[in-house]
Amino acid sequence: MVNLQPPLLEVKDFSLAFRTFKKGLVETEVKVIKNLNITINEGEIVAVVGASGSGKSLLASAILGILPKHALTEGKILYKGGELKGEFRGKEVSYIPQSIQSLNPLMKVGKQVQEVIKNQDKKLIQRKIFTQVGLSNEITDKYPFELSGGMARRILAATAIVSPAKLIIADEPTPGLDPQALDEVITLLKQLSQTGKGIMFITHDIDTALKLANKVVVFRDGETIEVANVEDFSGKGEKLQHAYTKELWNALPGNDFFVKEKDFIPITKESSKLEIKGISFKYGDEDYLFKDLHLTIDPGEIVGLHGYSGSGKTTMAKIIAGYLKPENGRVLLGGKQIKNRGIYPIQFIWQHPEKAINPRWKMQKIFIESNMDREVLDELGIKEEWLSRWPSELSGGELQRFCIARAFHNETKFIIADEITTMLDAITQAHLWKMLHRMAKERNIGVLAISHDYYLLQHISDRIINFQDFQAADFKNDSNF
Numbered sequence: 001m002v003n004l005q006p007p008l009l010e011v012k013d014f015s016l017a018f019r020t021f022k023k024g025l026v027e028t029e030v031k032v033i034k035n036l037n038i039t040i041n042e043g044e045i046v047a048v049v050g051a052s053g054s055g056k057s058l059l060a061s062a063i064l065g066i067l068p069k070h071a072l073t074e075g076k077i078l079y080k081g082g083e084l085k086g087e088f089r090g091k092e093v094s095y096i097p098q099s100i101q102s103l104n105p106l107m108k109v110g111k112q113v114q115e116v117i118k119n120q121d122k123k124l125i126q127r128k129i130f131t132q133v134g135l136s137n138e139i140t141d142k143y144p145f146e147l148s149g150g151m152a153r154r155i156l157a158a159t160a161i162v163s164p165a166k167l168i169i170a171d172e173p174t175p176g177l178d179p180q181a182l183d184e185v186i187t188l189l190k191q192l193s194q195t196g197k198g199i200m201f202i203t204h205d206i207d208t209a210l211k212l213a214n215k216v217v218v219f220r221d222g223e224t225i226e227v228a229n230v231e232d233f234s235g236k237g238e239k240l241q242h243a244y245t246k247e248l249w250n251a252l253p254g255n256d257f258f259v260k261e262k263d264f265i266p267i268t269k270e271s272s273k274l275e276i277k278g279i280s281f282k283y284g285d286e287d288y289l290f291k292d293l294h295l296t297i298d299p300g301e302i303v304g305l306h307g308y309s310g311s312g313k314t315t316m317a318k319i320i321a322g323y324l325k326p327e328n329g330r331v332l333l334g335g336k337q338i339k340n341r342g343i344y345p346i347q348f349i350w351q352h353p354e355k356a357i358n359p360r361w362k363m364q365k366i367f368i369e370s371n372m373d374r375e376v377l378d379e380l381g382i383k384e385e386w387l388s389r390w391p392s393e394l395s396g397g398e399l400q401r402f403c404i405a406r407a408f409h410n411e412t413k414f415i416i417a418d419e420i421t422t423m424l425d426a427i428t429q430a431h432l433w434k435m436l437h438r439m440a441k442e443r444n445i446g447v448l449a450i451s452h453d454y455y456l457l458q459h460i461s462d463r464i465i466n467f468q469d470f471q472a473a474d475f476k477n478d479s480n481f
Helices: 056-064 109-114 122-132 137-141 149-161 179-194 206-212 243-250 313-320 363-370 374-379 384-388 396-407 426-442 454-460
Strands: 009-022 026-040 045-050 071-079 093-096 167-171 198-203 215-220 223-229 274-281 290-297 302-306 328-333 346-349 414-418 446-451 463-466
Touching: 009 056, 026 045, 026 056, 026 071, 026 198, 026 223, 045 056, 045 179, 045 206, 056 071, 056 093, 056 167, 056 198, 093 149, 109 122, 109 137, 109 149, 122 137, 122 149, 149 167, 149 179, 167 179, 179 198, 179 206, 198 206, 206 215, 215 243, 223 243, 243 426, 274 313, 290 313, 290 446, 302 454, 313 346, 313 414, 313 446, 346 396, 363 384, 363 396, 374 396, 374 426, 396 426, 414 426, 426 446, 426 454, 446 454, 454 463
Parallel strands: 045 198, 045 215, 093 167, 167 198, 302 446, 302 463, 346 414, 414 446
Antiparallel strands: 009 026, 009 071, 215 223, 274 290, 274 328
């Protein structure tokens, strides 16, 4: 029997451009999406995979009707065979945004989820969905700033899941989630699709897309270059049609990622080490997040730190970088307390770059103020035209490249990299870590690399510390795991 029902969502011959003005007020158009076609049926999950800055999030914005005024569009976006009208958005169409800044900073997260629930026992439904996404009931009365990045992302996912919408647009909803939390969110989204909801899953993470989607649309420079079946992603990618899709697949840490050139051998004096001695921390009257932690990192050494979301990894990193003060313990550089003036020798690269970039400055001003290294800008593929843009006009991955470049200051002795590649596609991630690995060795900069991705840490690290073992009461010295 032929199904005559129209698709839930149909994007037909869609193009998107932005009107800009060059010197002399010459009007030009910059095309970012070209003749795009995507179909999503009820109960179907379609993954849109591509590099940072390829136009994936702009596609989501177009569907949601939140493009800026200078955007120019062609083609059609249809919902159930008719025009996608404004009144459908937020009701029939729900959105899981990329940025955790989308949460209301002045409202407790439980209340934010409850506001979406219609005509039901809101508190009961909210608690149930929190349990399903791996959040405890204690999280209900917390504000967004009290949560880890992974916890905040689960709140955003929960908000969309409890909505009555038939179509969910999920824009990079899973970066930074530990494997358990990721599996819980994937299971929930699959369950939603089984109830007839259609899901557009926008991501750069092929591994997650393959666990979730029915089909994968590969996006590059605003164009669809391939629509692949999940089973085509195997081996060396022999079944894949396009060279770029094969390159994405083979760049994953579990495939043809890079191998370190040689084992790490300290080449500096003992006095230049970074030492964390017995630090402890807790929020208010709560239990200790961690207690009596010890860690040493040598210049030029890359230490991987692995652990689940909310375990305290980022809080520990903030203490080391001087953003927080511990309850007790000390952070020493070369055996001495670090002076809190001038350029801090320990640079922190945030997981979410929007937290670290002034939204009221154009990127040119940020570049000048931060005294960024031109060599690093070139290595990271930062384009000259990005400097004339506002932070809001760049993708999360593009912003993160600026944050990484800013960390490689001439005065930098150590870098803390907190889930820095969760916003980047596999090819860019591999390129970035090759660059960071090489420059850390050449400049003798020590790196603490925090990640949920154990495969990644195996490739980039000289040694790996499991944060759960690290927190054990009898853990007093550095160890190799």
